[in-house]
Amino acid sequence: MTEHDDAPPDPVPSRRGPSRRLVALVAAGAVALAAAGVTSWALWPDAVDDPYPDVPEGVYHAADVRAFDDLAVMTASSALVVKGTAVEIRPGAEVVYDDGSEAAVTDREVVVDVDKVVYDRYGIGAPETVVVVEGYWENGIGYTREGMPWTEVGQSGYFYLTAPPPDVLATETYAYIHEAGRVLIGSGSAVSIPGHWQEEGPWTAVDHVNGGAPAFETAIQSAADAAAAGEAVPELISVCVPSDPAVEDSAPLCWEE
Amino acid sequence: MTTSTQSKANRALRSRPMRILLATASAALVLLAGAAPVQASHGGDANSGPPDNTTHYLERFNLTRAASGATTHGLGQLDRSVMDATYADGPETDVLIYDAYYGRTGSWQGIAGRTNCQEDEWWWDGDCDVYRLRYNLSYAASYGIDSWRSLACHELGHTAGLGHRSAPSDTDNNSCMRNKIDSSRPRFDAHDISAINATF
Numbered sequence: 001m002t003e004h005d006d007a008p009p010d011p012v013p014s015r016r017g018p019s020r021r022l023v024a025l026v027a028a029g030a031v032a033l034a035a036a037g038v039t040s041w042a043l044w045p046d047a048v049d050d051p052y053p054d055v056p057e058g059v060y061h062a063a064d065v066r067a068f069d070d071l072a073v074m075t076a077s078s079a080l081v082v083k084g085t086a087v088e089i090r091p092g093a094e095v096v097y098d099d100g101s102e103a104a105v106t107d108r109e110v111v112v113d114v115d116k117v118v119y120d121r122y123g124i125g126a127p128e129t130v131v132v133v134e135g136y137w138e139n140g141i142g143y144t145r146e147g148m149p150w151t152e153v154g155q156s157g158y159f160y161l162t163a164p165p166p167d168v169l170a171t172e173t174y175a176y177i178h179e180a181g182r183v184l185i186g187s188g189s190a191v192s193i194p195g196h197w198q199e200e201g202p203w204t205a206v207d208h209v210n211g212g213a214p215a216f217e218t219a220i221q222s223a224a225d226a227a228a229a230g231e232a233v234p235e236l237i238s239v240c241v242p243s244d245p246a247v248e249d250s251a252p253l254c255w256e257e
Numbered sequence: 258m259t260t261s262t263q264s265k266a267n268r269a270l271r272s273r274p275m276r277i278l279l280a281t282a283s284a285a286l287v288l289l290a291g292a293a294p295v296q297a298s299h300g301g302d303a304n305s306g307p308p309d310n311t312t313h314y315l316e317r318f319n320l321t322r323a324a325s326g327a328t329t330h331g332l333g334q335l336d337r338s339v340m341d342a343t344y345a346d347g348p349e350t351d352v353l354i355y356d357a358y359y360g361r362t363g364s365w366q367g368i369a370g371r372t373n374c375q376e377d378e379w380w381w382d383g384d385c386d387v388y389r390l391r392y393n394l395s396y397a398a399s400y401g402i403d404s405w406r407s408l409a410c411h412e413l414g415h416t417a418g419l420g421h422r423s424a425p426s427d428t429d430n431n432s433c434m435r436n437k438i439d440s441s442r443p444r445f446d447a448h449d450i451s452a453i454n455a456t457f
Contacts, residue, residue, distance in 0.1 A: 060371050061372045062370070063371070063411050066437065100318035100319055133362075133366070136364045200425065240398035242358060248357065
């Protein structure tokens, strides 16, 4: 018998806290829960993360079909040119690529509240809002075009939009006709255009150093007037579909639009 | 922690190797704790930096004849530099190459080709381990051979770490790395080759 065994019972409840066994059980449980959480996050990130994050973490490089040196030609080639403000960002259509990758891509849609229709190539009318596809999400990662930060809610400017002609393919969404087709105007008349717009393209003729936003707005309206008057001809591009939809390598059927 | 640092850390934590590492460690803990077993994941990373090394294995996924031939031309352009490009399939692939009629709306509007990094090496310096390259037949199917070559040269140039060239930086107008695909520019110019070589 030990000295401890001979000690009388403690007359008051113990203040030593929980037993070692209880502490060990709680710790083991916490570790198990944490490990399960980390495992779930690590193996199924989409189930844990926001599938449509607000900030793009990925960049993609794109090769353009078009290039514009003249603002009036870019205007005339656009289906719609509007002045407006981004009021909502939302996920749009999801497409699973049938190219062997099985990648599932979701369009990132920017809803623009239209203040003014600057140019209307097809006589679409004056919509209250337009939906612009700008970037995409894939596997919980947002992708933006190289040098083209995502438009955020509240940003305003001019949007040069395109879509297939309504008589060919009706669509409710637009895309920028070119990376130089988004002109965001910020505080202090600061102008933001993606790409090498100061070195080449339709904006080099604008006095962006001294003129600020008013110089751009004057140029935009002047080009729209020229396009509406037929002084600028739309740049057509060839688009194709396979002659046999089931055979990708079948002879293409192409046309200009 | 700054936004940039957070983003970098987030990218690093998202990467497949990191997830696999975490998954292995945490799965072991789960098993010790008597939890249910887990399964493997598929995912990608987002960074778009230069390649991790000069060895460049290209894998084609059922490309059309035009796309396949143009890719061979692009491969030859890469081999003019320090890059050692060749076709190979399997786990060591550095560039996954696809084509399809991706369409002419949404994020594909006006885009003949697109390249991004599928898996980057966050643990080293952010270089890209695996790229993903896509040709959009909705436009490219109308191309002649030199436009196809320009497109393939352009996209494979991105997989060698090249960015876009503007007109003032390509005064002799002979780089396939200009934004717009043009049949008159099917090759890298000397500046492009030097830029690739300077990466390593």
